[in-house]
Amino acid sequence: MADQLRLTVDGRDVLVPAGATILGAAEAAGVEIPTLCHHPLLKPSGACRMCLVEVEGARGLLTACSTPASGGMIVRTRTDQVVAARRTVLELLVSEHPLDCLTCESTGDCRLQDYAYEYSVTGRDVAGLPNTPAADGRQAKLDDSNPFLVRDLNKCILCGRCVRICHEVMGYGAIDFVSRGATTKVTTAFDVPLEESPCVFCGNCLTICPTGALQAKTGRGLGRSFQYDRVRTICTFCGVGCSLDLHVRDGRIIGASAAEGPANRGLVCVKGHFGHDWIQSPDRLTTPLIRAGDGTFRRATWDEALDLVASRLAEIKAAHGPDAIGGLASAKCTNEENYLFQRMMRAAIGTNNVDHCARL
Amino acid sequence: MTSAHRLTLRDLPAYRTGCEQGYRLQPGQVVILVGLATCGLAAGGADVAAAIREELASRQPEVCAAGRQVEVRSTGCLGLCEQEVLVDVHFAGQPRLTYAHVTPDLARRIVAEHVVGGRPIENRIIGRIEDEDHPYKDQTACAKQVRIVLANCGFIDPERIEHYVARGGYAGLERVLQGLSPAGVIAEVKVSGLRGRGGAGFPTGLKWEFAARAAGDKKYVVCNADEGDPGAFMDRSVLEGDPHAVIEGMLIGAYAIGADEGYIYCRAEYPLAIKRLRVAIEQAEALGLLGRNILGTGFGFELHIKEGAGAFVCGEETALMASIMGLRGTPRPRPPFPANRGLWDKPTNINNVETWANVPRILVRGGAWFAGIGTERSKGTKVFALTGKIRNTGLAEVPMGITLREIVYEIGGGIQNDRQYKAVQIGGPSGGCMPASLLDTPVDYDSLVAAGAMMGSGGMVVVDEGTCMVDLARFFMAFVQSESCGKCPPCRVGTRLMLETLERICAGEGQPGDIDWLVDMGRKIKAFSLCGLGQTAPNPVLTTIQYFRDEYEAHIRDKTCPAGVCPALVSFGVIADKCKGCGRCIKVCPSGAASGKLKEVHSIDAALCIRCGACFEACKFEAIERGQPAAAPAEVAG
Numbered sequence: 001m002a003d004q005l006r007l008t009v010d011g012r013d014v015l016v017p018a019g020a021t022i023l024g025a026a027e028a029a030g031v032e033i034p035t036l037c038h039h040p041l042l043k044p045s046g047a048c049r050m051c052l053v054e055v056e057g058a059r060g061l062l063t064a065c066s067t068p069a070s071g072g073m074i075v076r077t078r079t080d081q082v083v084a085a086r087r088t089v090l091e092l093l094v095s096e097h098p099l100d101c102l103t104c105e106s107t108g109d110c111r112l113q114d115y116a117y118e119y120s121v122t123g124r125d126v127a128g129l130p131n132t133p134a135a136d137g138r139q140a141k142l143d144d145s146n147p148f149l150v151r152d153l154n155k156c157i158l159c160g161r162c163v164r165i166c167h168e169v170m171g172y173g174a175i176d177f178v179s180r181g182a183t184t185k186v187t188t189a190f191d192v193p194l195e196e197s198p199c200v201f202c203g204n205c206l207t208i209c210p211t212g213a214l215q216a217k218t219g220r221g222l223g224r225s226f227q228y229d230r231v232r233t234i235c236t237f238c239g240v241g242c243s244l245d246l247h248v249r250d251g252r253i254i255g256a257s258a259a260e261g262p263a264n265r266g267l268v269c270v271k272g273h274f275g276h277d278w279i280q281s282p283d284r285l286t287t288p289l290i291r292a293g294d295g296t297f298r299r300a301t302w303d304e305a306l307d308l309v310a311s312r313l314a315e316i317k318a319a320h321g322p323d324a325i326g327g328l329a330s331a332k333c334t335n336e337e338n339y340l341f342q343r344m345m346r347a348a349i350g351t352n353n354v355d356h357c358a359r360l
Numbered sequence: 361m362t363s364a365h366r367l368t369l370r371d372l373p374a375y376r377t378g379c380e381q382g383y384r385l386q387p388g389q390v391v392i393l394v395g396l397a398t399c400g401l402a403a404g405g406a407d408v409a410a411a412i413r414e415e416l417a418s419r420q421p422e423v424c425a426a427g428r429q430v431e432v433r434s435t436g437c438l439g440l441c442e443q444e445v446l447v448d449v450h451f452a453g454q455p456r457l458t459y460a461h462v463t464p465d466l467a468r469r470i471v472a473e474h475v476v477g478g479r480p481i482e483n484r485i486i487g488r489i490e491d492e493d494h495p496y497k498d499q500t501a502c503a504k505q506v507r508i509v510l511a512n513c514g515f516i517d518p519e520r521i522e523h524y525v526a527r528g529g530y531a532g533l534e535r536v537l538q539g540l541s542p543a544g545v546i547a548e549v550k551v552s553g554l555r556g557r558g559g560a561g562f563p564t565g566l567k568w569e570f571a572a573r574a575a576g577d578k579k580y581v582v583c584n585a586d587e588g589d590p591g592a593f594m595d596r597s598v599l600e601g602d603p604h605a606v607i608e609g610m611l612i613g614a615y616a617i618g619a620d621e622g623y624i625y626c627r628a629e630y631p632l633a634i635k636r637l638r639v640a641i642e643q644a645e646a647l648g649l650l651g652r653n654i655l656g657t658g659f660g661f662e663l664h665i666k667e668g669a670g671a672f673v674c675g676e677e678t679a680l681m682a683s684i685m686g687l688r689g690t691p692r693p694r695p696p697f698p699a700n701r702g703l704w705d706k707p708t709n710i711n712n713v714e715t716w717a718n719v720p721r722i723l724v725r726g727g728a729w730f731a732g733i734g735t736e737r738s739k740g741t742k743v744f745a746l747t748g749k750i751r752n753t754g755l756a757e758v759p760m761g762i763t764l765r766e767i768v769y770e771i772g773g774g775i776q777n778d779r780q781y782k783a784v785q786i787g788g789p790s791g792g793c794m795p796a797s798l799l800d801t802p803v804d805y806d807s808l809v810a811a812g813a814m815m816g817s818g819g820m821v822v823v824d825e826g827t828c829m830v831d832l833a834r835f836f837m838a839f840v841q842s843e844s845c846g847k848c849p850p851c852r853v854g855t856r857l858m859l860e861t862l863e864r865i866c867a868g869e870g871q872p873g874d875i876d877w878l879v880d881m882g883r884k885i886k887a888f889s890l891c892g893l894g895q896t897a898p899n900p901v902l903t904t905i906q907y908f909r910d911e912y913e914a915h916i917r918d919k920t921c922p923a924g925v926c927p928a929l930v931s932f933g934v935i936a937d938k939c940k941g942c943g944r945c946i947k948v949c950p951s952g953a954a955s956g957k958l959k960e961v962h963s964i965d966a967a968l969c970i971r972c973g974a975c976f977e978a979c980k981f982e983a984i985e986r987g988q989p990a991a992a993p994a995e996v997a998g
């Protein structure tokens with residue numbers, strides 16, 4: 001087919017659609033290429049250099065994540081030079097990374113750690129030079145000045161994923177790179193706290209960060225990825241229906257993260273991401289309450305409560321007619337629930353006084 | 361002067377004839393030319409020009425009586441930056457005479473004695489120009505120069521388009537619009553063999569062909585005037601001295617690839633270049649040479665200036681385009697190449713200032729003429745900025761293939777104070793050093809790369825025996841480290857580690873194995889970095905190690921700096937039987953370490969001494985001795 005390309009990756013023949021990258025072709029061929037800055041939601045950046053591969057006839061190594069595949073290409077991903085590139089990148093990154101994996105929130109869920117393990121990079125490989133976390137200027141205090149995110153720039157490897165998702169996908173542009181050379185860092189304009197920036201705390205940067213540089217404040221110290229289960233669910237906050245993984249440890253929800261779903265494609269908003277503490281709140285209502293004449297509340301069953309509502313609505317309708325009643329649906333309702341609600345208002349009560357709070 | 365009205369192709373020859381008449385000196389006319397590029401202005405050119413005007417005004421009756429018509433003309437840089445302020449006096453029908461190092465006082469004398477009195481001040485004249493194409497051809501510094509790019513610099517007033525036109529300007533565009541097809545233009549540039557002057561030396565005709573072939577109804581051309589290498593100022597001089605040459609080159613390139621819009625990306629530190637470009641663009645637009653329906657042919661080209669904030673990495677083409685689009689100036693991987701996806705994802709052709717300035721001349725005189733200059737694989741000329749410990753600092757335009765020796769010793773006049781040549785750093789922080797053993801290397805793209813250096817944009821920093829090569833490498837590494845965009849780990853982290861290692865070596869804390877580590881890390885950074893900055897950043901270190909390894913070893917093993925530069929590795933003391941007690945060292949010492957009574961032997965307090973070497977330079981009796989520090993610096997294991 002004209003819009004298919006045939007090439008070989010490590011000796012394996014693959015057919016990929018035109019426009020695919022070398023990385024895509026390698027995936028199709030079942031060859032794994034390590035990546036740090038690449039993410040399928042984002043445009044290729046070529047920043048981290050982990051995915052360098054050899055292409056026959058090309059001058060120097062090429063980044064698999066950004067280079068388009070072409071017909072007849074011969075790609076090699078396991079040569080000495082390619083492995084040297086990966087090791088060099090890791091050695092350099094680890095040379096200025098804190099080696100506190102023992103207590104890091106992201107242990108077990110960190111690409112840098114995984115690759116360092118795979119390539120036996122201990123952090124002391126660079127010519128016996130001391131490990132120097134926080135190269136000048138980036139020496140950053142933990143930024144936990146907001147209720148949602150903790151930023152530890154000492155752990156940042158400057159892959160730029162957070163910056164790109166904030167600009168390319170979310171469209172907020174709250175953070176970007178500033179400065180140059182060893183002092184380059186990711187921060188807000190004029191280095192103000194996130195709360196004073198256009199950040200909406202969707203936390204999608206956190207989801208996409210391959211290291212422990214960005215963490216959810218809510219779950220700190222409560223358990224790491226290998227200690228909790230991920231329970232797939234749909235976010236109940238609104239009708240969009242984003243897929244969500246709740247992090248559950250010993251029967252308690254300690255965090256949440258965006259999951260791949262048809263409605264949200266791996267993204268969530270601040271509510272789904274961080275709004276789960278109420279689920280286990282002791283203040284949360286677990287049965288309906290009925291107000292007594294003296295203003296106090298008493299526990300009731302659902303049947304009792306719904307009977308009361310139905311009889312009072314019937315009374316109002318009899319005394320004042322159906323148009324004395326109006327209904328406002330909640331933004332938490334799905335389309336189907338909204339449909340049922342307006343049917344109830346129109347058919348059961350007999351009024352067109354029905355609206356939705358999202359229009360207010 | 362011709363008033364501005366929109367020209368058509370048919371009007372252009374007549375307009376040019378008018379310009380030529382205005383430019384040529386008429387009997388009785390005298391032109392006083394003052395070099396007012398940045399070099400001239402820095403030397404006090406504005407005061408000199410003012411003095412000339414004042415003096416002329418006060419002598420108006422005498423000038424009239426002598427039957428002279430005097431014009432004061434400001435021009436760009438002739439290339440003799442070291443001798444600025446330059447003032448030339450040109451009587452119609454006579455050679456143009458050049459005065460150097462002119463002060464306002466000398467300027468007044470020149471007006472009084474030479475311009476009015478007709479008596480040149482012979483002992484202050486440094487040269488004569490009989491033929492504008494070969495200025496000062498009787499002088500060694502100039503005999504081997506060939507002026508194509510700099511043809512107009514120092515002759516025309518860059519703010520007057522009539523001067524440019526009088527010297528053949530816009531004739532290249534005229535030829536193109538008269539009937540060359542875009543493919544014909546590209547063919548001519550290919551025949552010329554022109555290669556990019558911005559560093560990498562990519563064949564220009566081929567690059568244009570890629571952009572011409574790229575699919576797209578909207579295309580751009582860009583001029584790279586970022587010129588961020590320390591020690592380079594060729595592009596600035598061209599823009600200040602002959603802005604229309606660049607504009608005309610871009611017009612021709614735009615026509616060839618099918619672009620209707622262009623950008624000149626010029627660093628904001630070049631305010632004069634930007635001002636002259638603005639004036640030139642306005643004048644060209646007013647005449648119908650730029651903008652819509654150029655010369656009535658229907659071809660249109662709109663040109664913008666974008667000021668860059670002075671980041672070295674913004675000279676890299678993909679970072680430059682990001683910067684034009686208002687983004688952070690960071691490189692991105694290629695492919696896609698700008699020819700296919702450049703500005704706003706449209707096909708874009710980007711060339712350097714000097715590359716563009718060659719184009720009109722190639723179109724006027726033909727690709728074959730250009731290909732006749734230079735070597736087999738490097739055609740034409742190259743403008744170099746000579747700086748450092750060389751006698752004639754300034755600009756030189758030489759045919760490709762000339763040897764380094766000719767540039768340093770003939771054009772450059774050799775080393776200052778007759779000291780010993782040590783090396784020349786070519787290509788700035790991306791280039792490498794060339795030791796004395798390589799002085800006979802021909803200067804062309806391929807020979808320089810073979811030697812571990814590169815043409816770069818054309819900066820040549822000459823260093824003498826008083827320069828420490830480890831310190832030089834450290835300087836360039838500090839530069840690239842702070843200019844690295846920070847995007848990719850090999851460059852961002854690797855150069856920092858190299859810099860820290862060099863700093864340790866200079867501080868006397870080098871360890872065995874450091875040199876091999878530097879070479880190894882340097883090679884990795886070159887091979888794994890994203891853009892040309894990282895891919896060339898280790899070159900100064902690698903070449904200084906290649907050619908001056910013993911100096912590194914002296915620092916590491918013997919804890920000495922043979923050139924006596926690295927403060928931690930030198931000490932200064934007074935040689936008692938040479939000291940006359942003159943007090944000079946006391947006067948120059950910034951830290952109060954030198955002391956002594958007049959006419960008695962002085963002394964230097966090692967505890968206060970900051971080892972700057974000021975006394976060593978200042979002492980008239982060679983009574984200061986430079987040696988190793990008395991106590992070796994803290995013992996380092998290994």
Ligand SMILES: Cc1cc2nc3c(=O)[nH]c(=O)nc-3n(C[C@H](O)[C@H](O)[C@H](O)COP(=O)(O)O)c2cc1C
Nearest residue numbers: 556557558584587588675676677711712715892893
């Ligand atoms: C770090 C870096 C800095 C550069 N700076 C400049 C510059 O100041 N001027 C320039 O013309 N080219 C510079 N270049 C080269 C450009 O990327 C590009 O190759 C050039 O503008 C192409 O024009 P040419 O083909 O006419 O040489 C630089 C490249 C790198 C990697």
Ligand code: SF4
Nearest residue numbers: 166199200202203205
């Ligand atoms: S939380 Fe969302 S808006 Fe805030 S910086 Fe991260 S991606 Fe941008």
Ligand code: SF4
Nearest residue numbers: 156157159160162209
């Ligand atoms: S914070 Fe995380 S995602 Fe952002 S640049 Fe640093 S490592 Fe990458």
Ligand code: SF4
Nearest residue numbers: 845847848851891894
């Ligand atoms: S090589 Fe240096 S300047 Fe170029 S992209 Fe990498 S970090 Fe930036």
Ligand code: FES
Nearest residue numbers: 037046048049065
């Ligand atoms: S994954 Fe390709 S460069 Fe980072």
